[in-house]
Amino acid sequence: MGGQNNEAKRIVREILEDLKRGKKVVEVKERFKQVLSQIDEGDISIIEDALVKEGVPIEDIERLCEVHVAVSSEISGQKQMVGPGHPIFIxxxxxxYVKDVADEIVRLLPSLSKKEEAEETVERxxxxxxHLKEYNKHKVREENALFPVIEKHGVTQPPAVMWSEHDQQRALIKKIAALLEQRDVFSKNIEELASALRSISEMVMTHFYKEENILFPTALKLIDEGEWKQIKESMDDLGYCYFTPNQAIGAVEEVTVVKEVKGAEVTLETGTLTLxxxxxxxxxxxxxxxxVDDKDSVRFFNQTRERIFPRTKAIIGRxxxxxxxxxxxxxxERILNDFRTGTRDSAKxxxxxxxxxxxxxxxxxxxxDxxxxxxxxxxxxxxPLRKIEGEKRLLD
Incomplete structure (x- = not known):
């Protein structure tokens, strides 16, 4: 880490200490602006990672994200830096689209308390x-295609924070969906529903601000062109939201597979197979x-037609x-430690x-051995297996 980054890290550490002593975000904003005047915004993530490795709790880093969001202005030219077909552009x-959804949700909230408008409002x-449920595909692509590549460059905390926020969103969206289904007791849960809807709208907006001003600039700074092609390939494989513009997706990346010499065989104890x-x-x-190997690194996964949990090649080595x-x-960690010590052979x-x-x-x-x-x-x-009864001895 260079001299400027070391000085910036010193100031960031002081800001974290001020926050722990009870200072509010508004009281440390000017100090954080001093940091941003010395380094690129993308370097903040590198500093955060360094601080975590030095023992700073992750919860403190999350508070720093609040300061960053409060200080950062609009995206600094990212849309000019990337075009259609680039993962960040997509x-x-x-x-x-999701911001528009969140905005409309907030605009509709007052109508929930008006009897003559409530039912129509609930339908909308x-x-x-x-749409928010569909937006989960966006989160899955980030978690499985983008985050692993950022981590390979030594930046682990911003992706971890974003993933944690993804899970918070998922839980809240699930709660909202359940409340919306309870039409027969709607009058009893209207306040809870309105509060949850307002929370998810605010949560999404804040999350996007962090991604657009912290995570994405970091990714653009660290990831090279070849890696972006691999990320796009993984995103194409995982699939897009039904609202993702086709012109944003661009051309589908050709899958590049490196294999052993055709016809090569693997001899096992119980037989021989070609690759x-x-x-x-x-x-x-x-x-x-x-x-996952004995060093806890992902080494292999099979690609079935309908995988339950998505996997991309970006996780190999993660x-x-x-x-x-x-x-x-x-x-x-508990499961893997038990496997190593031999106290457990399986977990279900x-x-x-x-x-x-x-x-x-x-x-x-x-x-x-x-x-x-x-x-x-x-x-x-x-x-499907739980539905099986009796016997089946004949071919259909």
Missing amino acids: LLEEHK LAELVE EQLEAIFSHLPIDITF KVQKCHPRKSVEVV FWIHLGDKYVLIQYLAVRGK NKYLGCLEVTQDIA
């Missing part, structure tokens, strides 16, 4: 909430698998802890996911 175009709000056969077997399994929201990391969870009933199994993978080689995650929708 994300910004989607931001515009239900439609807008469907083509081996890959086809993995992709046709009725389960999703992901393998620490598995970074593939989970912050609230789940402690459980992941099952959850409802829309119309799916998902069984998630974590299995310790050990060699013949019982040496720990890594962890295998196996995921399967068991809803």
Whole structure:
């Protein structure tokens, strides 16, 4: 870290101390402006990461984000720097649509308290909430295509904060959807519904401001052209929102796959397979698998037709802890530590996911000498299996 960044880091640390002593954001804004006058906005993320590695709590970094948002002005020319087909351009175009949705939600809130307008307003709000549900695809693309590449450049805290906010949004949108379904007791939950709708609108706006003024400038500063092509390829693979403009998406990136020499074979204890056969077997399994090695790095996943949890090639080499929201990391660590010590060989969870009933199994993978080689995650929708009764002996 250069001299200017070191001086900026010193000032940032002082600002954090002031906040811990009870000073308000408005009282430290001028000091933060001093930091921004010395370095690029994208360098703030590098400083934040350095501070976390020195022991500064993540909660303090989140407070710093509040200061940054309060100080930052409009996006500094990002739209001029990237055009249609660039991942950042696509994300910004989607931001515009979701901002319009959030604005309309806020405008409709007063009508909820008017009896003659309430039912029609609720119908429209239900439609807008469907758009917010669709916006989850935007978040999934960021988490699986963009965040891993930013992390590979040593910047881990901004993506972690953004992912945490994504989960907060998901929980609130789920709550709102449930409230909107309770039409028979609507009069009883109108205040709760209005409060939740206002909260999600404000949450989305603040989140986008952080991304546009902190996360995206950092990404544009760190990521090279080749990596952007890989990110676009991953985004194309994951899919877009129904409101993503086609002209923003641009041309679909051709998938570039590097494989071993055609016809090469792998000899195993119970047989020999060509690489083509081996890959086809993995992709046709009725389960999703992901393998994490003994250093906790993601090494492989199979690409089935309808994966339950999305995966992109950007996660290869990523620490598995970074593939989970912050609230789940402690459980992941416990499982992996138990696998290493031999106190546990498996862990199972099952959850409802829309119309799916998902069984998630974590299995310790050990060699013949019982040496720990890594962890295998196996995921399967068991809803169809739970419906099986009796016997089936004849072919359809």
